[in-house]
Amino acid sequence: MTSQSEGCFDSSEMGVFQRVERLGRAKQHNLEMVAFIGEQLDREEYNFDGFFNPRVQKLYERMGRCASWLTFRHYTEHNKNRLTSANFCGRHLLCQACAIRRGAQKLQAYTTRVEYVLKESPKLKPWLITLTVKNGDDLLERFDHLMTNFKRMQKQRSKRLQGASRYLPTEFEKIDGAVFSYEVPKSKDGERWHPHIHMLALCSEKPDAGFVDPKTGEGHGLCKEWFDLTGDSFMIDVRSNPEQPVIEMAMEVMKYAVKFTSQSPADTWKAFQVLNGRRLFGSFGSLHGVKLPKSLLEAPLTGPFIEYVFKYHSGGNYEKVSVIDHSDIYDLPSDMGTPDTVIKKTPVFRYVPVTKKASVFRYAPITKKTPVFRYVHHGYCHH
Numbered sequence: 001m002t003s004q005s006e007g008c009f010d011s012s013e014m015g016v017f018q019r020v021e022r023l024g025r026a027k028q029h030n031l032e033m034v035a036f037i038g039e040q041l042d043r044e045e046y047n048f049d050g051f052f053n054p055r056v057q058k059l060y061e062r063m064g065r066c067a068s069w070l071t072f073r074h075y076t077e078h079n080k081n082r083l084t085s086a087n088f089c090g091r092h093l094l095c096q097a098c099a100i101r102r103g104a105q106k107l108q109a110y111t112t113r114v115e116y117v118l119k120e121s122p123k124l125k126p127w128l129i130t131l132t133v134k135n136g137d138d139l140l141e142r143f144d145h146l147m148t149n150f151k152r153m154q155k156q157r158s159k160r161l162q163g164a165s166r167y168l169p170t171e172f173e174k175i176d177g178a179v180f181s182y183e184v185p186k187s188k189d190g191e192r193w194h195p196h197i198h199m200l201a202l203c204s205e206k207p208d209a210g211f212v213d214p215k216t217g218e219g220h221g222l223c224k225e226w227f228d229l230t231g232d233s234f235m236i237d238v239r240s241n242p243e244q245p246v247i248e249m250a251m252e253v254m255k256y257a258v259k260f261t262s263q264s265p266a267d268t269w270k271a272f273q274v275l276n277g278r279r280l281f282g283s284f285g286s287l288h289g290v291k292l293p294k295s296l297l298e299a300p301l302t303g304p305f306i307e308y309v310f311k312y313h314s315g316g317n318y319e320k321v322s323v324i325d326h327s328d329i330y331d332l333p334s335d336m337g338t339p340d341t342v343i344k345k346t347p348v349f350r351y352v353p354v355t356k357k358a359s360v361f362r363y364a365p366i367t368k369k370t371p372v373f374r375y376v377h378h379g380y381c382h383h
């Protein structure tokens with residue numbers, strides 16, 4: 001099983017421990033990243049009149065606390081595990097623990113949809129398509145280049161399918177629906193950025209990868225289309241394996257945007273500063289509109305359960321701090337089951353960037369160009 005399949009572990013009681021072990025390794029990586037951010041905070045460019053960049057400071061604290069404890073429930077009647085409570089930071093571009101959870105949710109939601117569409121339309125087949133752009137030093141420029149041209153191709157597809165004949169035909173017209181994600185690793189030599197798109201596409205006919213001669217621009221198929229759009233890139237891959245289960249194909253698409261373990265914390269931090277706030281995941285056609293849960297936790301089930309609470313200890317290990325068998329108290333009448341809830345109103349303040357386009361740069365070092373943040377009263381939240 002690949003590192004992607006957090007949600008598909010063995011659902012027996014042992015499965016809880018496997019999941020905890022895996023989150024332990026992720027938490028260890030999270031702490032390496034936290035240490036790196038801490039070092040950055042000490043650097044002059046993150047200081048502003050003697051104060052730390054407040055956003056980075058807050059991020060540092062929040063990430064440090066992420067997944068410091070976990071509560072799992074094992075539902076004995078269903079024989080299923082649920083991660084019902086934990087303190088996640090939600091920064092899945094920086095934090096491996098959160099990336100694991102997010103990946104598992106996407107995988108579950110989209111595999112269900114893909115299987116449903118394939119059942120409804122048996123003529124469709126799943127294909128894995130990879131679109132890349134030429135490596136480059138400037139991540140923002142390379143990412144924009146990839147995204148802009150991918151969007152153009154999607155637009156071309158939808159216009160053609162609506163019958164707009166002034167748009168050029170595209171291989172994308174063969175796609176009934178697709179789910180895709182951006183991946184932004186460093187190239188193999190670690191020198192340059194290598195952003196690319198992984199896509200799981202449901203097609204009635206195989207999209208033609210084709211080829212192109214970059215010198216003359218002669219060719220056909222997706223390679224030729226992609227080269228004409230980008231002007232510098234033609235590396236395309238289209239493949240399918242009828243033996244491969246859909247869930248495994250989906251895993252290749254739902255990989256993390258960032259290759260945490262194979263790149264330095266400095267590169268991960270750089271990618272976060274450039275890509276934070278951007279959508280690195282999407283879908284179109286018959287796979288559009290799948291709703292992902294907002295929380296990284298799993299919804300509890302009904303019925304008797306055993307609750308395990310784990311606290312992060314050190315060195316990638318969690319310590320089991322309590323195990324409570326809730327099987328016997330489950331049959332309590334419902335009016336005895338819930339304590340009175342006290343709702344307290346606390347004012348919430350958020351940093352709001354003064355300029356509109358600033359959100360991407362909020363975590364960058366403070367320089368003359370960096371916008372200054374101010375506190376803005378932002379309503380109330382219930383505690």
Ligand SMILES: [Zn+2]
Pocket residue numbers: 030063066067088089090091095096097098
């Ligand atoms: Zn986290």
